[in-house]
Amino acid sequence: MRVGRARLAPRESNAQEICMKRLSATLALALLSLSAGHAMAEGAPKLDVARSCKEAGDFGGGGDAKLAFKGCMQDENDAFAQLQRDWSKYKPETRSTCIAQGISPMPSYVEILTCIEMYDNVGALNRRGAPTQPLGASPAGAPAAPPVQPDATATPK
Template sequence: MKVALLSLAMMGGQFTIPVSDRVPDLNVEATCKATVATDKEMGLDLPQSYEDCMRDENNALQQLNILWLQNSDTLRSQCEGEATAGGSDSYVDLLTCMQMADWAKSPPSAPKLRGASKNRSKL
C-alpha cells in the first residue's frame, strides 16, 4: 500500500500517522487571488471576490473533512492530482471530484414513467 507516513518521533511521540488519512493542505489563497485577477482582466460583470472564493474553499474543506476517509486511497490520490493540476489548488475541485466519483458508483435510480402508453395499466 502506497501510504506515506509522518513520524511523530521527531515531536517526541512514538506513533506514526498515515498522511493520506487527512485532507491535503492546499494553497487555495493563491488560487483565489489568481481567480480574482483573471476575473478582473476579463472584465466580468459579476467577478468573484477573494472573500467569496475563500468562503467557498473553506466550506469545501469542511465537507472534505467529513467524507475524506469514506473514500479509497486510490480515489483520494486521483482526486488530489486533479485538484492540484496546473498549480491551481482547490478544495472545491477536490470535493467535486470525490462527489462525482461517489455519484458514478451509485447513480440515483430513475423513476418508472408511465406516460401515455397503451400498456400503462400493465406496468
C-alpha cells in the same frame, strides 16, 4: 563577439514561466504521491488556495477582485471543511486520484470535492446496474428527440 544568453522576448519569457509552473506542479504531484499513504490517514491535504483565489479574482474580467477573492476563499473553506468531515468515507483510490486532479494546475479543495462527488455518483450508478449512455442520449424507453430540421428560410453560404 560576445557570447551569452540572449534576452528573451516577453512571449518567450511567459512560455517559460508557464513551463516552470507546470514542472513545479508535476514535482508537487510526485512528492504528494510518495506520501499519499500518510496523507490519506491524516485527512484532506493542506493546499495554498489563497494564491488560486487571488489569481481567479485578478482574472475575473472587470468585476470586484476583492469580492471575487472573498467568495472564492469562502467556497474553498467550505469545501475543505466537508472534505475533513467526510475524508474517511472516501475510497483511498478516489482520494488519491482526486488529490492529483485538485492540485494542478491550481490547488483547489472545490476541485477535489467535485471530483470525489463525481466518482461517488458514477460508482453508485454502476452498482445499481444503470446503463451508461452517451451525453445527450435519451434514457431507455423514452422517445427519441426529433431530428433538428434546417431552417427552410436560411440561405446557404
